[in-house]
Amino acid sequence: MRIARPAPRTPPETIIALIDVVFFLLVFFMxxxxxxxxxxxxxxxxxxxxxxxxxxxxxxLSLSAEGALAxxxxxxxxxxxxxxxxxxxxxxxxxLIRINAHRNTExxxxxxxxxxxxxxxxxxxxxxxxxxxxxx
Amino acid sequence: MSxxxxxxxxxxxxxxxxxxxxIDVMLILLVFFMxxxxxxxLDMIPALAQRDTPAPTQAASNTPAxxxxxxxxxxxxxxxxxxxxxxxxxxxLLHARLSDTPGLQxxxxxxxxxxxxxxxxxxxxxxxxxxxxxxVVRLEAAE
Numbered sequence: 405m406r407i408a409r410p411a412p413r414t415p416p417e418t419i420i421a422l423i424d425v426v427f428f429l430l431v432f433f434m435x436x437x438x439x440x441x442x443x444x445x446x447x448x449x450x451x452x453x454x455x456x457x458x459x460x461x462x463x464x465l466s467l468s469a470e471g472a473l474a475x476x477x478x479x480x481x482x483x484x485x486x487x488x489x490x491x492x493x494x495x496x497x498x499x500l501i502r503i504n505a506h507r508n509t510e511x512x513x514x515x516x517x518x519x520x521x522x523x524x525x526x527x528x529x530x531x532x533x534x535x536x537x538x539x540x
Numbered sequence: 541m542s543x544x545x546x547x548x549x550x551x552x553x554x555x556x557x558x559x560x561x562x563i564d565v566m567l568i569l570l571v572f573f574m575x576x577x578x579x580x581x582l583d584m585i586p587a588l589a590q591r592d593t594p595a596p597t598q599a600a601s602n603t604p605a606x607x608x609x610x611x612x613x614x615x616x617x618x619x620x621x622x623x624x625x626x627x628x629x630x631x632x633l634l635h636a637r638l639s640d641t642p643g644l645q646x647x648x649x650x651x652x653x654x655x656x657x658x659x660x661x662x663x664x665x666x667x668x669x670x671x672x673x674x675x676v677v678r679l680e681a682a683e
Contacts, residue, residue: 419559426563430570437577450660454667455583503587505656512652515678518587529588533660535581 443474443504450507452533462500463492464532465517469508490524497525504532585663587676605643605673608634610666612650616658618665627665634669645673652678 443466465485466474475485492499501521505514514531521529610630611619618625625633638644646666650659659676666674 419563423559423563423566426566426570430566430573433570433573433577437573449582450657452583452585452660452664454664455585458582458584502584504582507655507657507660509656510652511650511654511656511659511678514656515650515652515676519678522588526588528586530584531587531656531660533583533585535583 442477443468444477444479445472445474447504447506449504449532449534451536453536455533455535458502458530458532459500462502463489464502464504465489467503467505467509467513467517469506471509471513486520486524489521489526493524493526498527501526501529502532503529585660605645606637606641607645607647608637609647609649610662612648612654612658612662614651614653616654616661618662627661631665631669634666634671638670643673644671645675646671648674648676650676650678 445466445468447466447468464476466477468474473480473482473485475488480488489501503514503517518529608620613619613624618627618630620630620633634644634646648659648662648666650662663674663676
């Protein structure tokens with residue numbers, strides 16, 4: 405009579421290590437990423453060395469190089485964008501309005517926007533810039 | 541046979557809390573953050589800041605400080621009193637004027653067809669020169 409020796413059990417892979425790595429990645433992406441709505445078209449902000457850190461929140465108006473408008477990531481017409489911003493301003497008068505214009509956008513499309521927001525009673529309008537590569 | 545021999549049934553092993561649902565949730569969160577985040581490093585330049593207190597220039601409007609009007613051409617070239625300036629020359633000029641009049645005010649009048657990058661570069665240059673008062677104006681007809 406031969407008794408078969410049971411095959412040695414393979415040690416279970418330590419799943420704890422996997423959890424550690426995944427958790428680390430999770431925290432990394434939470435810290436490093438911004439959750440703002442991105443524009444549905446290409447927007448490369450101008451390079452600026454004197455910009456300051458931008459707080460989150462507020463309303464973002466993106467402008468493409470051709471002058472297309474997007475409000476918080478949704479393409480809108482000028483009139484609709486103004487109405488939406490006016491509504492937000494009514495609810496929250498000190499809301500931050502960010503103008504995220506492509507670096508090749510003509511100023512005739514940008515400056516009148518700021519003037520209109522000022523006329524609506526906006527308190528804070530900022531231009532989005534990006535620091536030059538390799539540090540400011 | 542007396543009751544000397546008693547066989548104990550071994551205790552069933554304690555069930556571990558299953559880690560699989562936790563890993564599922566964490567992976568979903570991880571993918572969510574990877575997909576939704578953008579990695580552009582963005583800064584801001586104030587374009588309009590209305591404060592409750594009146595701006596100091598309004599209070600001191602009786603004694604106007606020296607004002608420098610810089611026009612920005614469609615090619616992105618700053619023009620001062622009809623003369624086009626390179627960036628380095630303009631910075632030097634601003635430094636010289638600032639040492640004479642520290643309250644120098646700079647007004648930038650860009651052409652409507654100038655690019656956004658040109659305006660931001662000029663604003664950078666003026667700010668880095670140490671000018672405290674800078675305004676961007678536009679002509680209504682430039683729309």
